[in-house]
Amino acid sequence: MTQQVVLVTGASSGFGRLTVEALARRGHTVFAALRDIGGRNEKAAAELRAMAGAESLDLRVVELDVTDQASADRAVGAVVEAAGRLDVVVNNAGLIFPGPVEAFTAEEAQRQFDVNVLGALRVSRAALPQLRRQGHGALIQVGSISSRVTIPYSGLYAASKAALGSLTEAWRHELAPFGVEAAIVDAAPYPTSIGANAVMPVDAGRFQAYGEGFGRFVGELTGRQTHDPGDPQDVADAIVGLVETPDGERPLRTVVAPAAQYDAVVALNDRAAETARLVAADMGVTAFLAG
Numbered sequence: 001m002t003q004q005v006v007l008v009t010g011a012s013s014g015f016g017r018l019t020v021e022a023l024a025r026r027g028h029t030v031f032a033a034l035r036d037i038g039g040r041n042e043k044a045a046a047e048l049r050a051m052a053g054a055e056s057l058d059l060r061v062v063e064l065d066v067t068d069q070a071s072a073d074r075a076v077g078a079v080v081e082a083a084g085r086l087d088v089v090v091n092n093a094g095l096i097f098p099g100p101v102e103a104f105t106a107e108e109a110q111r112q113f114d115v116n117v118l119g120a121l122r123v124s125r126a127a128l129p130q131l132r133r134q135g136h137g138a139l140i141q142v143g144s145i146s147s148r149v150t151i152p153y154s155g156l157y158a159a160s161k162a163a164l165g166s167l168t169e170a171w172r173h174e175l176a177p178f179g180v181e182a183a184i185v186d187a188a189p190y191p192t193s194i195g196a197n198a199v200m201p202v203d204a205g206r207f208q209a210y211g212e213g214f215g216r217f218v219g220e221l222t223g224r225q226t227h228d229p230g231d232p233q234d235v236a237d238a239i240v241g242l243v244e245t246p247d248g249e250r251p252l253r254t255v256v257a258p259a260a261q262y263d264a265v266v267a268l269n270d271r272a273a274e275t276a277r278l279v280a281a282d283m284g285v286t287a288f289l290a291g
């Protein structure tokens, strides 16, 4: 297995944190990208550095706020200066604005997209010149099955993840001639800090108009006594698996979900890929598709 130089955004908690720890323990050179290292993420940065020291891991912390292009440029520049190359970018940073679509202002929707969609665009824009120069590399996005099947009260989030999926598909085709790959993980809900970090709508009046339905929805979701919440490590392991997959062999979509959902979402993805090939053939542009 080739040791990879990997940059992971949103590495302070959840999937990102588990991913950087797992990658570093497997011997990769890992740059854990956190925003606000001197403030809100001081403790997480210190813990990662302590872990690197205690276990002699090549795990370094780098400042990166995905809502700031200059921050993304600086982070990628620091990685390339320190490691001499960058093999894989994991666009993981994200958050959720849960609630009925109508309750959110356009400004709140912009913030949802600013992190989940434009964040990945900024980091990829910073990294791609280096990846294209190298003639190899990968962009791995952390998406959601809610981009494939949208349930109520997650409309903004699902729309942002659907946009991320579309960008990934376009990158996959456009970057293939440069030897650069794009892939996305369609993850089911897992217990991370995403709930605690959720941003609720400020327009209380609009929100309350849906109060009873939203309340019942949350009650149903959280009240399932027999429901196994799943292990977020499964998502981190899937990302590690993609990092370690040889160039040219990474699948476009990797589904990580409970068994009951897994087969159905994989079948949906397969059907979508087949449909994309048919549409491209009908448009006479099959030659421009990645394999």
Ligand SMILES: NC(=O)c1ccc[n+]([C@@H]2O[C@H](COP(=O)([O-])OP(=O)(O)OC[C@H]3O[C@@H](n4cnc5c(N)ncnc54)[C@H](OP(=O)(O)O)[C@@H]3O)[C@@H](O)[C@H]2O)c1
Pocket (backbone or CB within 6 Å): 009, 010, 011, 012, 013, 014, 015, 016, 034, 035, 040, 041, 064, 065, 066, 067, 092, 093, 094, 095, 096, 115, 142, 143, 144, 145, 186, 187, 188, 189, 190, 191, 192, 193, 194, 195, 197
């Ligand atoms: N958990 C799920 O159910 C689930 C399912 C499917 C997909 N996902 C996706 O998985 C990814 C990771 O989420 P998670 O579940 O692990 O939640 P999490 O524990 O809340 O982690 C989110 C990470 O994103 C970071 N982040 C937020 N805004 C940022 C910004 N402007 N710049 C840089 N980093 C920023 C957070 O940093 P701070 O600590 O500074 O806020 C945190 O490190 C997200 O893209 C999420 O949408 C989650």
